[in-house]
Amino acid sequence: MEEKKESLNFIEQIIEDDLSTGKHKQIITRFPPEPNGYLHIGHAKSICLNFGLKETFKGKTNLRFDDTNPSKEETEYVESIIEDIKWLGFEYDNLFYASDYFEQLFEWAVMLIKDGKAYVDEQTPEHISEQRTNPTINGIESPFRNRSIEENLKLFLEMKDGKYADGSMVLRAKVDMNSPNMHMRDPVMYRIMKKHHHRTGDKWCIYPMYDYAHGQSDYIEGITHSICTLEFEVHRPLYEWFLEQIDTTGKRPRQIEFARLNLSYTVMSKRKLLELVKNNYVNGWDDPRMPTISGFRRRGYTPDSIRNFADRIGVARRENMIDVGLLEFFIREDLNKKANRVMAILNPLKVIITNYPENKTEQLEAQNNPEDISAGSREVSFSREIYIEQDDFMEEAPNKFFRLKPGGEVRLRYGYFIKCNEIIKDNDGNITELHCTYDPESKGGQSPDGRKVKGTIHWVDSQTCIDAEVRLYDRLFVKENPEDTNENETYLDYLNPDSVRINTAKLEQSLLYAKPMERFQFERKGYFCVDKDSKQDKLIFNRIVTLKDSWTKIAGNE
RNA sequence: ACGCGAUUAGUUCAGAUGGAAGAACACAGGACUUUGACUCCUGAUGUCGGUAGUUCAAAUCUAUCAUCGCGUGCCA
Numbered sequence: 001m002e003e004k005k006e007s008l009n010f011i012e013q014i015i016e017d018d019l020s021t022g023k024h025k026q027i028i029t030r031f032p033p034e035p036n037g038y039l040h041i042g043h044a045k046s047i048c049l050n051f052g053l054k055e056t057f058k059g060k061t062n063l064r065f066d067d068t069n070p071s072k073e074e075t076e077y078v079e080s081i082i083e084d085i086k087w088l089g090f091e092y093d094n095l096f097y098a099s100d101y102f103e104q105l106f107e108w109a110v111m112l113i114k115d116g117k118a119y120v121d122e123q124t125p126e127h128i129s130e131q132r133t134n135p136t137i138n139g140i141e142s143p144f145r146n147r148s149i150e151e152n153l154k155l156f157l158e159m160k161d162g163k164y165a166d167g168s169m170v171l172r173a174k175v176d177m178n179s180p181n182m183h184m185r186d187p188v189m190y191r192i193m194k195k196h197h198h199r200t201g202d203k204w205c206i207y208p209m210y211d212y213a214h215g216q217s218d219y220i221e222g223i224t225h226s227i228c229t230l231e232f233e234v235h236r237p238l239y240e241w242f243l244e245q246i247d248t249t250g251k252r253p254r255q256i257e258f259a260r261l262n263l264s265y266t267v268m269s270k271r272k273l274l275e276l277v278k279n280n281y282v283n284g285w286d287d288p289r290m291p292t293i294s295g296f297r298r299r300g301y302t303p304d305s306i307r308n309f310a311d312r313i314g315v316a317r318r319e320n321m322i323d324v325g326l327l328e329f330f331i332r333e334d335l336n337k338k339a340n341r342v343m344a345i346l347n348p349l350k351v352i353i354t355n356y357p358e359n360k361t362e363q364l365e366a367q368n369n370p371e372d373i374s375a376g377s378r379e380v381s382f383s384r385e386i387y388i389e390q391d392d393f394m395e396e397a398p399n400k401f402f403r404l405k406p407g408g409e410v411r412l413r414y415g416y417f418i419k420c421n422e423i424i425k426d427n428d429g430n431i432t433e434l435h436c437t438y439d440p441e442s443k444g445g446q447s448p449d450g451r452k453v454k455g456t457i458h459w460v461d462s463q464t465c466i467d468a469e470v471r472l473y474d475r476l477f478v479k480e481n482p483e484d485t486n487e488n489e490t491y492l493d494y495l496n497p498d499s500v501r502i503n504t505a506k507l508e509q510s511l512l513y514a515k516p517m518e519r520f521q522f523e524r525k526g527y528f529c530v531d532k533d534s535k536q537d538k539l540i541f542n543r544i545v546t547l548k549d550s551w552t553k554i555a556g557n558e
Numbered sequence: 559a560c561g562c563g564a565u566u567a568g569u570u571c572a573g574a575u576g577g578a579a580g581a582a583c584a585c586a587g588g589a590c591u592u593u594g595a596c597u598c599c600u601g602a603u604g605u606c607g608g609u610a611g612u613u614c615a616a617a618u619c620u621a622u623c624a625u626c627g628c629g630u631g632c633c634a
Contacts, residue, residue, distance in 0.1 A: 034634050045575060069633065125632055134630055135560040170632055180561040182630045191632040210634050234629045259564085259627095270634095312582065314571045318564055319627055326570075336596060371596070402594080411592060427580055428562050445592045456592045524593045551594045 009315040011049070011256055013163025015057055025544040027059035027224045032214070033090070034066045035077035035198075037270040038292045039084045041306070041327075042261040048310035049258070050227060051090040051144045063092035064220055068213045069097050073123040078198070080285070084293040089303045098208075098217050099199045105159070107218055108246055109171060109189060113152045117245060118189060119145055119300040120155040122169045132177075132185045139177035139185045159192055166192050173212070175241060178399050183238045187211055214423060215239040217248065218253040226253045229260040230317065237375070261313065262321045265475040266291045267482050275478045281495060282476070288542050289476045289499050299473065300340070300519050300544035305331040309479070321481065329546045335519060335527045340368045340375055343413065344522040344541075346470060348387040350462065353418060355437045358507040361463060364444070368533040380508050382415055385462040387506045387524075388429055392457045393434060395423060400554055402455040404434070410455040414524065417442040417453055460506045460521045468539035470505040470528070474498060509538070514539065521547075 008016060018024045021084040029050040033043065054061040067073050085092065112118040121128065121144045156171055158164065167536040171190040179185055193244075194205045218226045226239075236255050243252045262268060268274075268291060276282050276290070283293050288299035296306065309330045313322050361383045369375035388404065396406040404410045409419045422435035441448050445456070466475065476499050482491040513536070514520070519529045526547050531540040 036634080066634065072633075128632080129630075132630060167632065188632050191630085209632075230563075231628055253589065312570075316571065322567055323584080328584060341593075413592060458593075524595070547595050548592075549594075553592075
């Protein structure tokens, strides 16, 4: 029984107080995406927060689609959002749509009119905006603000019945035209929009605005803590105003704001993400370079790594920019325990072992995962011709380079010691082949004479290895904060021209049956995931992340 | 300009009722190693945004200033 008493974040603190004072017996949170795009890692933070609260306080969490604007919403997005939440490993207690409440919302709007707290305004959007003026001075009341309840009622019903054109009038709440908070200057509650809705079809031609719909929806569902991001902070007084109009019990949901996630070297706004997809800067929402949940999934990230990440970055009200390196830390940590090791050569260099018999092949035992003995072992074949990594040979090597060099000896992982004797080059001076000799006594990687060989490199047998496409991904942007632009530039100017490199790699034979979404560690190279489009006759691997590499640092310092 | 909010190590966050500044990642050094990975040791870094005040005692309370963010859609 591990009782690790971590300190509570400010939201957990609030909830614990509410529970201990008896304000609530059980909490209910909600995750309320608008189905107008794919979920990204910022949403993952919110999901982990809301569903995490449910788990730690034994409450409930609803998934509610905030589908009050039919001009932007599609069922495709609804499905992807559900899939992403499930993939992260969370289960919602109820699936709701704001559109489920259109009838109730309408009735409450009628009630507000009858109370003299809402009116139909026939002015243009421009006019309404002008009258709101600015926060430093009082606003100007609409000429329609004080028309009779009967007239408002009649007009609103006619709006609902489709008698008026889009944009010709709106229903406004009568709040306070002099408030320093612009959201309180008679906000729009309903607009006319003759659009087909993905769920209600053509039943409605008036649709509620976020500010009106959101709090009331929370109320209907009995949400206790309505958690949203900081930019809604200034909406809170209005959220409460609308609730006051319908609630007599005093048991109202409470809106709490936290700082959204910003990740370095990427963008997070739906608009920009959509633009990247629409203009083919990436190959779809699930492109492995995208910060979407589906992108991370395809890239090979595990749900655990993302959840651990979300837990670690915490929840606060401070603006933040999280280093993408932290996410990489969590995926390495997770896969180090889970991923089987295999050998693969990303940039092949042929090596001929001149003293090894021509037609001989032998099987060497290789461990699948040193971190997990139960993963067992496998056999890898070895013969006279093998491939090694081009990087693992240097003709003129610095002192600290302990891989293969002329006259030097190196260990082939699970295999023999080999020594390089001859370098074969083409007419342009490029190295095409190495001739080496092996020490037959060193099978398995140890020599009976006990001599030390510092370097161990990976390799594959040229007889049995298989070719595969390997996609080497790098960050999508070259700038830490691509949204921080200079004059005449946009975030697109910071796209990394080298964010993916495609290699034909040589893989050990055991990978022939690798299935889509299976993850491996290519020893000394990184973690890789079989792409969802991979086939047995055309294998495709995505690089999830490289291994930590202290060699490039050492080399860089020389 | 006005309103609201934020400010603790390089970064993200902890620091109830005021009582000797903490964690993780990153970084540096070392041990181990058939992955220059992993693991394990060790280490450095903070005028707790500034100033003034209350107090025996302030990161914590008060005032004030500064800086940054958000808000003036019939988007969410």
